[in-house]
Amino acid sequence: MDELKLYTYIAVFGTFGLYFAIAIWARAGSTSEFYAAGGGITPLQNGMAIGADWMSAASFISMAGLIAFLGYGGSVFLMGWTGGYVLLAMCLAPYMRKHGKFTVPEFVGDRFYSRTARIVTIICLIVASVTYIIGQMKGVGVAFSRFLEVEYDTGLYIGMGVVFFYAVLGGMKGITYTQIAQYVVLITAYTIPAVFISFQLTGNPIPQLGLGSTLADGSGVYLLDKLDLVVTDLGFKEYTVGKMGGTLNMFAYTLSLMIGTAGLPHVIMRFFTVPSVKAARASAGYALIFIALLYTVAPAVGAMARYNLMNTIEPSAGQNLDYEQRPQWFKDWEKTGLLEFSDKNGDGKIQYTADKNTNEMVKVDRDIMVLANPSIANLPNWVIALVAAGGLAAALSTAAGLLLAISSSISHDLLKGILTPDMTEKTELLTGRVVMSISILFAGYLGLNPPGFAAGTVALAFGLAASSIFPALMMGIFSRTMNDKGAIAGMCAGLGVTMLYVFQHKGIMFIPGTSFLGSMQPDWFLGISPNAFGAVGAIVNFAVAFIVLKMTQPAPQEIRDLVDNFRSPHGEVASAHDH
């Protein structure tokens, strides 16, 4: 254990030292560097930075665990969180880059010639980003407390300090270069254990192929077939077939995640950092390569972790593990309360089944699967240490990107754009830093006192982006005539419907006692779960916007010219420097 702790300290503080060095080297000197890294990032660099920005604590820690327990049903996350990049590359990023502004609210404000539209976008952006940040802060605290055995609070303070240092100092420029380093750390930390485990189980070191191979135990049985057999024997859903909700729910869930991905401002913002439209398209491609490296490994990690877990508890049918003989990782995770055993039938052995009455693994937290995976598979200590550094890199890089999105929308859009337009660049830069510092403190506070709705926050962020921001951007680009009133009405309607559906059972803004429709099932609308409702909200948004457009004046000529300009291959790519 001590050796492990030493390695973990080296891995975690070694990577932190690297981030600090990069931050000092890449300080931002102007607003253009602070918001858009001076517009000089290459597509390859930007692709890596987007990868780190995008892959959060949820992708790194939670996703494979979700897949491990959902099996085929977990596919919605794999397709949903990658498919959005196709939309970004073709439908959004190139035109928004051509328009050449710093932020998403600014684009919406220009295109819909409306301050109200800009403010609605700012609100959506801030709510989505803040809810998303809470999850990252929690991830930092959990990773620290598990791996370094420091208090959750202490871990959180260290994390805040690190982000403060490089994000406030470096702005987008510092964040971009740090994210490149963080991407390398996180992808290494994710794939090395996967390669080991895949090789152990199947003899094939490439996880994507190992998952489709036969087991290395000489039985000649395919891993997935064996897994199906093992889980169905214990009454769980068949791994490769079990759906999450119905087909329609999976459809809507995947669509919501895809368009939510394409509408999340901290991702879109990254496309403003490259020098040209061509580079914006290429960035999306590179980003997806780097993301796919993790996302195609995740299903293997999930399935193999589930297999190893089942196999540890019940090595062969009926031969259950004695509780007294449980391995060290089992004891370690029991201490955290994330794994719990209760000997219901008093035989001293562990029974893990789908039947609530006989199941003795009363708690198996999904989030532990990735973190415990290396120990379950008996991998060397340095691999486990690497996973700690990787989890932290994933959480910190996403938090920094979100903080930048929040600070730019407040200092650039709200203050400079609307309240005090005569602010000098120097003041704006200072304001940006102050706002970012306040955001870090606020996010830290929320991480220390997580509101009861922390579990629902990712759904909220994607619901917001999918139902409000994505449709507004699409209509702004693909319709020349869409006007201010249509866009605003659409955003409010889409957002309203989605939020009502999410809040109906959880309370408005998750305040207890304000829930309504209590007598109905949470998925009363065609069996679609609240997390999957962003797609429905988006449809409502489009419909309302076009109905309002029919009843009002279409966008004026100068706006149509603006649209023609960002669609056309000609003309200057307005550079983000001209501000």
Next chain:
Amino acid sequence: MENNNTYWQENLRLILISLVIWFIVSFGFGILLVDELNEFRLGGYKLGFWFAQQGSIYAFLGLIFWYSKKMNDLDEKYDAE
């Protein structure tokens, strides 16, 4: 103006082709037709399951790079005039 219009039309055509494929590999093969495709296998993978957890992602990648290449060609064609 005329040129811009045909450029945009050609762009829309590329987007449409891409999105149709995007839809088929993920929503089609990965969700709507998954049970039918699961009758076939790709090594140890059931085919529908493979599309949902692997194949669709590879297809997305191919689409973005194909589209980027086509658009670069298009940019050149219209810039040359």
